Amino acid sequence: MNHRSIYLDHAATTAIDPRVREAMAPYLDRYFGNPSSVHRFGREARAAVEKAREILAEVISALPEEIVFTSSGTEANNLAITGFLEAQGGSPGHVITSAIEHPSVLNVCRYWSETRRDVIASCISVEQSGLVSPAVIEAAVSTRTRLISIMHCNNETGMIQPIEEIVEIARAHRCNVHSDAVQSFLKLPLNVRTMGLDLCTLSAHKIYGPKGIGALYVKRETPLQALLHGGPQEQWRRAGTENVAAIVGFAHAVQLGVEERENRLAHLQELENKFLETLQQLGCKYELNGLPENRVPGIMNLSFQEVLGADLLIALDLEGIVVSTGSACSSGVVEASYVINAMYQDGERAKRSIRVSFGKDNTLEEARRAAETLHRIVHTTQTHQ
Amino acid sequence: MKPIYLDHNATTPLHLRVRQAMQDALAIFGNPSSIYRLGREAHNLIEEARQTIASFLGAQPQEIIFTGSGTEANNLAIKGVLRSACEWMHRPPEAFHLITSEIEHPSVLETCKGLAAAGVKVTFLPVDRHGRVRVKDFVAAITPSTLLASIMLANNEIGAIQSIRALAREAHKRGVIFHSDAVQALGKIAIDYRKIGADLLTFSGHKIQGPKGVGLLWVRRGVRIRPLLDGGPQEGALRAGTENVPGIIGLGKAFEVIARKDLRRSAKSVAALKETLRRGLMQRIKGIRINSPSANCLPNTLSISIEDTEAESLLMQLDLAGICVSSGSACSTESYGEASHVLLAIDLSTEQARATLRFSLADTTTRKEITEVLRRMPGIVAKVRSISPSYLARTSGKKHPRRSRTT
Incomplete structure (x- = not known):
């Protein structure tokens, strides 16, 4: 990476913390055993995996056996929804999700409702604020509803969803709740017990841990069918040799995140304030997509008049500043954010949006420079049109 | 001592060069799906690994799908082919027949048992005392509704190697898609994987001095599968999820080590x-x-x-x-x-x-x-x-x- 570049896309992925890398190193070397092997190499690996599971469980107030390690947040979301629906036997029923969920939730729900006659998926709309309205959920829920899947905070706007109220509705209608907490993890308090979640998705590479590892919290006695069949790993809920080093890295990243939580959050808030203040001081006009409140610190979605998000992204990249538009496609074609579109019903505004997401290692100087550069590009583009 | x-x-220690490559790769952190420079760097490294692996196997790079394990690749091969056939032939799973053997890896056996429980017809072929599927048994098991056969290349417990080319040939003669779990064969015996003629082949990283947490499925062009993990458009929209960059780079390096042997x-x-x-x-x-x-x-x-x-x-x-x-x-x-x-x-x-x-x-x-x-x-x-x-x-x-x- 170019050392002068400023990385402001922490909602997409984060750099692995050097301390996490160090914690992983022995498991890429000495402790290479297969955790299912009974000899010493296997037992060492097994111990490391189970220790990691305990750490993760404790942080979210779950039991170790309620944690299933997966290869990604995407896999955990797939396992939560498909695994839950398949465990319903003959009549999977009705699922409620929202229009602003991660593609791994949206596309799974779409697949189920398109291929199975006994599954109906309701994808509810959101308010302009980017918030799911409990009243809309209440209206959508029926006696056939089995599962409600709503993310903890949105990855494009940072808007915090009213999970507690949604859980209450679910309880009243005897259905289960899944929440994708990938973006909120270690930013918002996550106590699966008091929140009353049945399923909850976590991922490591958004919290300075390694890629290739995620986890699903599965409340005891929640019916769940494995997505990957084979060996008895993860108590028959996810077959495949455990990715030991990544699991160890995940747990270490969580531990660091818990220890440094207050400082990190305060720093993110400072970065965000500095960034927005600088824009304001320069007289740069922006629209914040979402609300200033009910938002995790550090994730901001902004639209600028007469400037396309894709053009901004490229111009900023040339200046060494890394941000993103809502959804980047692997083919390199930039599409307008479906999240912003769902909020404002305004494709034009969606096309004009960019997401800026700060991380623990950004400096205030970087925030200021990024705002200045952004203003300069926006201003130049606007005056040349 | x-x-x-x-x-x-069961598993292998990382090859020194694989470990080095992974340690370096852990410092690269772009998301390969991001279109800015940092993302493209990560993307290019993944594509290099795909290229290395494809040329060793004699495959096209776009035929390689990276997965989270050999187990996932086996699941994807079998369920992916079945789901896809159900979709484009507009027929329920019960309309199809699968063939496998009694000595497959649990990831194939359990997948097939699960499908059998859901109504799919499955034949579990016996083996002879040397652990080999008899070609005539295989041929006899094929019916007009047979969609897919999955027979491992080499067995993990006793080491028996199947007459995989003959089995694949017989399958193809009768229009049956052929999958083989080649996890245990890779790097242990010299094989021209292209010549096997299988439509789908499973490989894994950690059995070849590569990393855990990464495997791959080779899907020949023209063979239709449906993804097991839905979400983003990664891996040609056949396997969603942010790519395990160091894992994939490590896998590429492990293949490179084998290729030089x-x-x-x-x-x-x-x-x-x-x-x-x-x-x-x-x-x-x-x-x-x-x-x-x-x-x-x-x-x-x-x-x-x-x-x-x-x-x-x-x-x-x-x-x-x-x-x-x-x-x-x-x-x-x-x-x-x-x-x-x-x-x-x-x-x-x-x-x-x-x-x-x-x-x-x-x-x-x-x-x-x-x-x-x-x-x-x-x-x-x-x-x-x-x-x-x-x-x-x-x-x-x-x-x-x-x-x-x-x-």
């Missing part, structure tokens, strides 16, 4: 060590049955049953002596005390199956290590037998009358 690791079919030569030297081990054990210990076939077998795999012993006790004693082997598959789905489905399929009794050890060597295994194993084994077997009721009953009939034997 350093422990002697002879369980390479003379596999014929290393197979020969490993086979020579295995032969030393086999002969030495037979000479030193009475009542040994060799389960690995003498021909068409992985050069590194030796499965033996030792009369009047229990694998659990043997493993414990061996571990104390610093010798790490296994009783069969690490992914075994049989619970404690149950017998291996592979060993039962080659006609071992439950007792024999439960008295089985698997030695799996590598080209890093030394003659000294084999000598040490041969030195320690007789004592360990004697110790385990000294507490075995059946052995005592037979060797000193008076003290332990036959009727005291438990079954």
Whole structure:
């Protein structure tokens, strides 16, 4: 990476913390055993995996056996929804999700409702604020509803969803709740017990841990069918040799995140304030997509008049500043954010949006420079049109 | 003394070059799906790995789908082909027939059992006593509704290598899609994977001195599959999820290491060590049955049953002596005390199956290590037998009358 570049896309992925890398190193070397092997190499690996599971469980107030390690947040979301629906036997029923969920939730729900006659998926709309309205959920829920899947905070706007109220509705209608907490993890308090979640998705590479590892919290006695069949790993809920080093890295990243939580959050808030203040001081006009409140610190979605998000992204990249538009496609074609579109019903505004997401290692100087550069590009583009 | 690791079919230590590549890759952090420079860097490294692997296999890069494990690749192959066929032929799963064998890896067997429970017709072919699927059985099992056959290239427990080209040819003659789990064969024997003619092939990283947490499925162009993990458009929209960048780079490096090896030569030297081990054990210990076939077998795999012993006790004693082997598959789905489905399929009794050890060597295994194993084994077997009721009953009939034997 170019050392002068400023990385402001922490909602997409984060750099692995050097301390996490160090914690992983022995498991890429000495402790290479297969955790299912009974000899010493296997037992060492097994111990490391189970220790990691305990750490993760404790942080979210779950039991170790309620944690299933997966290869990604995407896999955990797939396992939560498909695994839950398949465990319903003959009549999977009705699922409620929202229009602003991660593609791994949206596309799974779409697949189920398109291929199975006994599954109906309701994808509810959101308010302009980017918030799911409990009243809309209440209206959508029926006696056939089995599962409600709503993310903890949105990855494009940072808007915090009213999970507690949604859980209450679910309880009243005897259905289960899944929440994708990938973006909120270690930013918002996550106590699966008091929140009353049945399923909850976590991922490591958004919290300075390694890629290739995620986890699903599965409340005891929640019916769940494995997505990957084979060996008895993860108590028959996810077959495949455990990715030991990544699991160890995940747990270490969580531990660091818990220890440094207050400082990190305060720093993110400072970065965000500095960034927005600088824009304001320069007289740069922006629209914040979402609300200033009910938002995790550090994730901001902004639209600028007469400037396309894709053009901004490229111009900023040339200046060494890394941000993103809502959804980047692997083919390199930039599409307008479906999240912003769902909020404002305004494709034009969606096309004009960019997401800026700060991380623990950004400096205030970087925030200021990024705002200045952004203003300069926006201003130049606007005056040349 | 350093422990002697002879369980390479369970997992392998990282190759030095793989570890180095991964350590470096852990510092690269872009999300490959991001279109800015940092993302493209990560993306390009993944594509390089894909290219390396494809050229070793004789595949097109776009035919390689990276997964989170060999298990996931096997699941994707079988369920992916079935789901896709259901969609484009507008027929329910129950309309299709699958063929597999009794000695497959649990990730194939359990997937097929799950589908069978859901109404899909599945034939589990028996094997001969050498652990091989008979081609005529295979042909006879094919029906007009047969969609897919999945037969492993080489078995993980006994090392039997299948007549995979013949099976694939017969499948294709009858319009059946052919998948093979090649996880255990890779890097152990010289194979032209292209010439096998399989439509789908599964590989895994951690069996070839590569990383855990990454595998791949080779899907020949024209073969339709439906993804198992929905979400983003990664891997040609066939496997969603942010790519495991260091894992994939490590896998690419592990393939590169294999590609530079003379596999014929290393197979020969490993086979020579295995032969030393086999002969030495037979000479030193009475009542040994060799389960690995003498021909068409992985050069590194030796499965033996030792009369009047229990694998659990043997493993414990061996571990104390610093010798790490296994009783069969690490992914075994049989619970404690149950017998291996592979060993039962080659006609071992439950007792024999439960008295089985698997030695799996590598080209890093030394003659000294084999000598040490041969030195320690007789004592360990004697110790385990000294507490075995059946052995005592037979060797000193008076003290332990036959009727005291438990079954």
